[in-house]
Amino acid sequence: MRMSELSTATGVAVPTLKFYRREGLLHAGETTSPNQARYDESHVARVRLVRAMVEIAGLSTASAQRVIAALDDGGMPLNSLFGVAQRAVTMPAALAHPEPAAADGDGTAEPEAADGPGARIIAELCARRGWHVHAGNPGLAMAARVLDAYAQLGRDDLLATVGAYADAADTVARADLAAVSGAGSVTAMTDVVVIGTVLGDGLLAGLRRIAQESESQRRFSAPPASLAADPEESC
Known part of the structure; x- marks a missing residue:
């Protein structure tokens, strides 16, 4: 198929496809003439993946490039x-953090390691659960900063949720x-x-947001009249 047909098949405009191509997000097609190339289903799949990473997961072009390079x-x-x-998933949040970030050997910016009380709590949690995690895992700093924020906000009571969150994380990891x-x-x-x-x-x-609403309805109020009247409207 030509690029115009690739555009039709994926719903992505030709200028965007050309941008993907220039940025290395889309592999080259088979050259058929100096100004023409032929594309196939592998290009359709790649465009859909890139679109999902950028539009749904919110990855930056640079993050998507790193994922594509690893995938290839x-x-x-x-x-x-x-x-x-x-x-790649962590970086959008890390870049929004006001603290400076260090760069690793391949030029990827990394959030600074957390060194507050939250880091100790997460380290102890990993030890108790037998989680073997590389020190560079971005989840360590992410989780530790959340716990530090709980303390700064005077909500140490939220630490009681950590065990349940860890159980849920284990379940999700096993499913993954x-x-x-x-x-x-x-x-x-x-x-x-990758996907x-x-x-x-x-x-x-x-799913967490859906479950939170359902649980809050169960605990704190009767179902909304609209849902009670028409159960097909609920999950």
């Missing part, structure tokens, strides 16, 4: 690929890895790592 690196171990995807293991080929497993990690945060956040 056939020799990267799955554990390393998880790390790339985790950092089961999906990876069941994918079959190495190529399919790689796709599941599941990059988009899974949004799914988890969405």
Whole structure:
């Protein structure tokens, strides 16, 4: 298919496709003439992935580039690929943090490691649960900063939620890895790592919001009249 047909198949405008191509987010098509190239279903799949990363997961172009580069690196171990995807998802929030960020060997900005009481609590949690985590895992600093924020806001009572959150995280991680293991080929497993990690945060956040409303209705009030009258309108 030509680029105009790729645009039709994906719903992405031709100028955007050209931008993806220039930025290395979309691999080259088969050259058919000096000014023409042919694209196939692999390009359709890649455009849809890039669009999901940028529009749904909110990744920056630079973060999406790193994920695509890792995805195209056939020799990267799955554990390393998880790390790339985790950092890509983490970076939008980290860049919004007012503190300066350090850069690692490949130029990727990293949030500074948390060193407050929250870091100790998270380290003790990992030890109790037998979680074996690399010191550079972005989740360590993310979780520690949240706990430090609880303390600064005078809400140490929220520390009581950490155990339940950890249980939920274990359940989600097992589901993630089961999906990876069941994918079959190495190529399919790689796709599941990237797609599941990059988009899974949004799914988890969405389900949490749904469950929070449902639980709050159960605990604090009767179901809204509109839902009680028409159960098909509820989940």
